[in-house]
Every structure is written in structure tokens, then in C-alpha cells.
Amino acid sequence: xxxxxxxxxxxxxxxxxxxxxxxxxxxxxxxxxxxxxxxxxxxxxxxxxxxxxxxxxxxxxxxxxxxxxxxxxxxxxxxxxxxxxxxxxxxxxxxxxxxxxxxxxxxxxxxxxxxxxxxxxxxxxxxxxxxxxxxxxxxxxxxxxxxxxxxxxxxxxxxxx
Numbered sequence: 001x002x003x004x005x006x007x008x009x010x011x012x013x014x015x016x017x018x019x020x021x022x023x024x025x026x027x028x029x030x031x032x033x034x035x036x037x038x039x040x041x042x043x044x045x046x047x048x049x050x051x052x053x054x055x056x057x058x059x060x061x062x063x064x065x066x067x068x069x070x071x072x073x074x075x076x077x078x079x080x081x082x083x084x085x086x087x088x089x090x091x092x093x094x095x096x097x098x099x100x101x102x103x104x105x106x107x108x109x110x111x112x113x114x115x116x117x118x119x120x121x122x123x124x125x126x127x128x129x130x131x132x133x134x135x136x137x138x139x140x141x142x143x144x145x146x147x148x149x150x151x152x153x154x155x156x157x158x159x160x161x
Contacts, residue, residue: 001151001153002017002150002151002152002153003149003150003151004017004020004150006019006020007019012155013152013153013155014061014147014152014153014154014155014159017150017152028143028146031139031143032139032143032161034135035135035136035139036161039132039135039136040128040129040132041099041129041132041133041136042073042095043067043069043070043073043075044073044074044075044079044093044096045095045096045099045133046067046099046133046136047067047070047075047079047080047083048083048086048092048096048097048099048100048103049099049100049102049103049133049136049137049140050062050065050103050136050140050161051080051083051084051100052083052086052099052100052103052104052107053103053104053106053107053137053140053141053144054140054144055084056103056104056107056108057107057141057144057145057147057148058148059144059145059147059148060147060148060152060153060154061144061147061152061153061154061155061159062140062144062147062148063154064154064155064158064159065154065158065159065160065161066158066159066160066161067160067161068160068161078091079091083096083100086100086101094124095124095125098120098121098124098125099133101117102121102133102137103137103140105117106134106137106141107137107141
């Protein structure tokens with residue numbers, strides 16, 4: 001149950017609560033669209049980062065969301081299970097494991113992103129890809145944590161991003 005009261009507007013709790021501050025909700029939506037509409041990261045890498053943060057945030061909405069093009073990219077429930085155990089996974093690529101590690105550090109200990117970690121990232125990703133990953137993680141952490149704090153339920157119909 002959501003922790004604040006808001007009128008039901010038919011969009012689902014994950015949206016309706018934010019419409020208490022419509023101008024801000026529009027900005028959140030625009031940020032989300034900017035990430036999902038413009039990220040050039042491969043779906044599996046973006047989802048590795050998104051799922052890692054969804055688990056950290058314990059966000060019901062985020063955990064109920066799936067990649068729109070996931071099936072074509074080989075993103076299935078087995079993939080999400082692998083990402084949850086990215087350190088031990090042999091099914092993920094190096095870049096997918098790095099995306100998950102980046103997301104974890106971003107969410108839990110951004111100060112631990114030392115020069116050695118950045119050297120590993122830069123050996124695998126171009127600078128524009130790192131910018132993309134960083135912006136994605138900013139959205140995933142911020143919006144996911146916001147939804148978790150408010151305590152909204154995942155919608156009945158799965159969100160595809």
C-alpha cells in the first residue's frame with residue numbers, strides 16, 4: 001500500500017501518486033523517455049544495470065518491469081537470475097558483468113569507483129557508452145528508489161521499457 005494518499009486517476013499507482021505534482025511528474029516521465037528512447041547500450045547490458053538496481057532498491061515496479069526487446073536480445077527470466085548473481089555468472093559477458101558491477105557500486109558505494117575500476121570499465125566501454133550507462137543508472141536508482149519509498153504496487157499489466 002502506498003505511503004501517501006492520492007486520487008486514483010487510472011494510470012496505476014506507479015503514476016497516479018506523482019500526479020499530485022504534475023509538472024514534476026512530467027519531468028520524471030521525460031527523463032525516463034530520454035533514457036529508454038535514446039540509450040544505445042545493448043539491451044542485455046542496460047538490463048543488467050537496471051535489474052541490479054531494481055533488486056538493491058527493492059522496487060516492486062522495477063522488478064515487475066521487463067525489456068520491450070528482451071526476447072530478441074536473449075533477455076529472459078534466466079538472464080535476470082544470472083544478473084542477480086553476476087559475480088559468479090559464466091553466462092554473462094564481461095560487459096554485462098561490468099554493467100551490473102557499475103550499477104551496484106553506483107547504488108551502494110559510488111566512492112568505491114576507484115581508478116582501477118575505471119580502468120576496467122574503459123578497457124571494455126567507450127566514453128560515450130560510459131556516459132550512457134551512468135545516465136541510465138541515475139534514472140534507475142532515482143526513480144526506483146522513489147517508487148520503493150512511496151511504496152506503490154507494480155501494475156497488473158507488465159511494464160515494458
